Amino acid sequence: MTLPPSFAATPFNQIAPALFWGMAGVLVLLVLGTAAALLLPVLQPARDHTNLRQRMLSWWVMAALVGAALLLGWPATLGLFALISFMALREFLSLAPLRREDRLVVLLAYLVIPANYGLLAIDRYGIYLVFIPVWTFMFGPFILAMIGQTRAYLSTAAIFNWGLITCVYNIGFAAYLARTPLTQAPQAGGAGLVFFLLLATEANDVAQYVWGKLTGRHKITPKVSPNKTWEGFLGGWATTALLIWFVGPWFLPLRGWPLAVLAASMPVAGFAGDVTMSAVKRDLGVKDTSQTIPGHGGVLDRIDSLTFTAPLYFHLIIFFCFSKLPWP
């Protein structure tokens, strides 16, 4: 029995050139960042550079995991994103104010993850679209009602629904892009679409941070996220928009004004995801959602922008490019 081609790992001579060079570029950035992390303690011995060193080491691990999953094919990519969803949801439900009676509902919430990604794996995209936003949205609160604890009922239902949408449903879009057939995304295949989504989202995070550090003066959300500035936002917006406009054509089936729409809106979505999660963390009274990723914080801290950019990127590509849905 031969596996259908999309099930098999990508042979190395069949990696799309854009994906190969994109990964090579990330490798160069990692080497440069690591060199900086190793050199800075020599140049500025007085300051503590532990955080930068940890951050860079974690970037290596994250890049290796994502790179391996993309090269192994879409089932591995779905699996990796399901694991990311689980860790993010676990962090969120552990910090949110749940009640003692909700303990087994937390377990049920985790079971939504294999169902959500399973629907993608068997190509039931139509059911996937409504599974969490309609069915768990209704039946989750019903189960909470059957528990019989009415104290904080409404806010508890909101916590479960919000966590499932951001950590599971929205992240599923990023994983499903890996399933796009080569005919629909001839530039670098589905893996290339996922790669460029992650590249643009993380580049935006880094660019907004660096512009803010270098030039930031006017606070944009002083109460929610006091480190965010207009200078950081605009500098990051311009950097990411240029990246998408000039590098995007190697990965995306978008050209002209649809590409411009994507370039202009992606950095805004990344910023929105970041600020929204900051508001959640401020409400909960924590700085990071966990310590899982040394130097970065929790998984949810790392993917906060992605919870907004993934559905936007997915739907803009669908809207502009695919005359009919690319999946069977």
Next chain:
Amino acid sequence: MIRFIFLTLFARPLARFMTGADVIGAEHLPKTGPAIIAANHNSHVDTLLLLTMFPVRLLPRLRPAAAADYFLKGPLIGWFSRSIVGIVPVERSQAGSGADVLAPMREALARGDIVILFPEGTRGDASDEMGELKSGVARLANDVPLAPVIPVWIEGAGRVLPKGAHLPVPMNCTVLIGEPVPWTGERLGFMAALREALLALRAKAPPQHWS
């Protein structure tokens, strides 16, 4: 050997999957034995977290103190408790009868082991209240002055597997490790200082508890 393989290849990944196994203050962990780890207790998960937070080379030294009446009651659980978890048995029923229930722990400390104990004596109900601390830890600190007493607060474990539950639910936990509580030569003052240290750690924990 079985213990080492079990703890590194099974218990560690399990702890990460079920709890995230975050540790704050790892620099306060003892680098060598003898030492006494004094932690709050809400779940069997506490022992899992305490056994997996240490560097691998200290694994052979780790000895959780555990109630003999509970953990040695059957041959299978007895074998698991002794050979895998590596418990020091405590005869709770003998306490107050004049028998020296602390002797096994004192011997373990004399061998240079790191004894993990729960001064509350039993698992609590994962509410915000910490139970009354039993003063055995003060007697150990008096008898083995070489062993520092290190306070550890575990947040969240009582939600993963509360007392009486059989089905574990993955939820993030945080282990907070404090500076050693010095033995003052006086039991009441020492116990008050230990309680203070544990409550101070609790105050720094993320809100991983029921509302």
